[in-house]
Amino acid sequence: MGRLPRHEPETAIHLFQKVRRGLMRRLMSTVEGDWNAVALLAIALVVGTLLVGALVTEAAPLFGPPSNETSASPEGVGLSQHSYQASLSDCIQRLDSLYWRTRPGKEREMLASACDELATRAVAAMPSFSFAWFAGASAASALGDIDQMNLSLLRSELTGPSEQWIAEARVDLSEAHRKDLDAGAARAEDADLKILAQGQSGIGSIVRRYLSDPEFRPRITSLIETLPATVQQHFLDTIQRMGHLS
Numbered sequence: 001m002g003r004l005p006r007h008e009p010e011t012a013i014h015l016f017q018k019v020r021r022g023l024m025r026r027l028m029s030t031v032e033g034d035w036n037a038v039a040l041l042a043i044a045l046v047v048g049t050l051l052v053g054a055l056v057t058e059a060a061p062l063f064g065p066p067s068n069e070t071s072a073s074p075e076g077v078g079l080s081q082h083s084y085q086a087s088l089s090d091c092i093q094r095l096d097s098l099y100w101r102t103r104p105g106k107e108r109e110m111l112a113s114a115c116d117e118l119a120t121r122a123v124a125a126m127p128s129f130s131f132a133w134f135a136g137a138s139a140a141s142a143l144g145d146i147d148q149m150n151l152s153l154l155r156s157e158l159t160g161p162s163e164q165w166i167a168e169a170r171v172d173l174s175e176a177h178r179k180d181l182d183a184g185a186a187r188a189e190d191a192d193l194k195i196l197a198q199g200q201s202g203i204g205s206i207v208r209r210y211l212s213d214p215e216f217r218p219r220i221t222s223l224i225e226t227l228p229a230t231v232q233q234h235f236l237d238t239i240q241r242m243g244h245l246s
Helices: 009-030 035-062 081-096 105-125 130-143 146-159 164-176 183-197 202-212 216-224 229-245
Strands: none
Touching (some): 081 130, 105 130, 130 164, 146 164, 146 183, 164 202, 183 202, 183 216, 202 216, 202 229, 216 229
16 A cells, blocks of 8 residues: 655645635625624634644644654644654654664664653643553663653553553563563553453463563463463463464
């Protein structure tokens, strides 16, 4: 599938301004002497301008620069959770990409700092935004701020304990920094692993790690043993099935 064309946000504003000028000329010719109509028209145009500005800001993450560019500034991010999530997802993808892993440390630090600032703004506006807390943890890990990474991982789990797709991402980050986890972040990962073990998609990610990482096996086994017998059996069946496929 081809890439969607990217449009500059100013284009929408310029188009609206052109239409506005045309409407003004046509309507002014029909409301000569009717100052009430003129006032209502002026109010409508002001409101319309504000609405278009808000729409352009909200749509910016969907039509922004390609993911391999260096900018990750919070400026221009809309106020909705969707807008924040789109920008934060882009931040995480950039930080994890091979391109950024091979860039000079200073460039990675600048990107991680911009992502961290964006995540901070998001959770300040929406404290229960679990994905933003996770994005902050990812940025903190890239900056080497282990304390903040641990805190953000814990907050992400507390605000989104049943969000399996975020839980899977948290486990990946936690396992990459297993030796750096404090008690709170370690407990949060255990909770995520239990949630994943009881989900159709989550169980696959756990079993893949079980098969590839011998150090992970005793930890996940002890956690699985605390879950209902049906979950334990499903875990064993999945190991057998995926083990034969590997």
